[in-house]
Amino acid sequence: MAALICGSLAFDTIMRFEGRFGEHILPDQLHILNVSFLVPALRRDFGGCAGNIAYALKQLGGEPLPLAALGNDGDEYLQRMRDLGIATDHVHARSDTYTAQAMIMTDCDNNQITAFHPGAMMFAHELPVPQREDIRLAIVAPDGREAMIAHAQQLRERGVPFVFDPGQGLPMFDGAELARFIEQATWVTVNDYEGKMLCERTGWTLAEISRRVEALVVTLGAQGCEIWIDGQRSHVDAVVPDAVVDPTGCGDAWRGALLYGLERGWSLEACARLGNRLGAIKIAQRGPQNYQLAAEDLLSLNNG
Template structure:
């Protein structure tokens, strides 16, 4: 069974700030904010939510179908995915633009500040989702605004259950639009900050929202995650990481595991538990796509 993963393919420029953002940003001076961070460590990685999630799902033995757009500079990325056994039939090249770019700065407490240039991602809606016998599952992750809305409608029309994962794209939508996404989706996954924003905008609690879908997952970082089903909450405990090196892509690694479990027909709590294990493994590696999973070790 294949899973269509709608979202971005991006190049991540990852920088490390050795101090704390909280020590550099004065709360009472935000109206004249003018800060500079010295970042002695810098590297460029393959990233983007669709790419990271597809990488995680493929590592677990799943069959990802990323649906995304790249710019004229994206050939290297597409070639790399092919060598990893990831089907790129739904990845399109858009000329005269760059592949999406994320500039991510992480401080010593693993807080992050990100600047994102969407580039070719803004044309992601040009690829349509159609019903197909081998496609049984989907995910809407952060993408171009039009693409997120149209792909959600297309998943529903094709009878393909999907996970709504708005991520950093959540602020683009008002309460009515977000409520419609929830209405169309089978599952919703957000982190704790996004959960508060989503609940505030649609005017529902997590318990109430979970009654409108098959399940809601709220990730809590090092504290594990919450699984909400029909108004009831289950706390899935965290997994201790062997090393904390780089949080970039941990949420996407979790979501790849979530999709893998859903492909297998697991309970949502079991899917989330695998997500916690994969996320704990990923955080010990730099970048979103540089880890290798030992399936026996993470108990798949």
């Protein structure tokens, strides 16, 4: 069975700043902000939420089915997915724009500043949710605004359970729109910051949101994650990584693990444990799609 992954495909330009952003930004001068950061380390990686989640799910042995748009520079990305065994049936390449581009700068405390050019992602709403019997569940991850709205509605109409993962796309929506997403979704995932923004915009507490879906998960980075079910909170501890190298894509790796577990009927706690462990493996590698799982890793993750 396939997991439909609605979201962006992007090229990530990842830069490493060896200092701390907070030491170079004066809080009382934000109205005239003009800062420059020296980034001696720079790399370009395959990224985007749909690509990262699909990569994680495929690494675990799942069957991701991305629904996403590439631009006229996307041939290399398309070939990479095919080489990885990721289906590209519903990845559309446009000739009139670039693939989405993310410029991500990380400081020594793993804080990040990101600039994002949407490119082909802004046309993703033209790609409908496919009518396929093998789609068991889905995720609506950050994408073009219209695409997220359309895909959530189409999944709801077709009775496909899905995860609503607003991520960095959350600021595009007002409270009423976010409430509509929650009412359509089966599960909701956010990080701590996004969770606070979601509560602020909808006027609902985390407990109230969790009563409107089967479960709400709030990832907390090095503190693990919270699972909210019917207003009740439980905590799943983080896994200590071998090294902290690059947090880019850790949340997407976590969500790939979530889809893997949900498709197999696991409890949310088991899904979260797998997500925390996969995130710890990812953070030890640079880039969102450069970690690999050996056979012993897969055995350990599935038995953990």
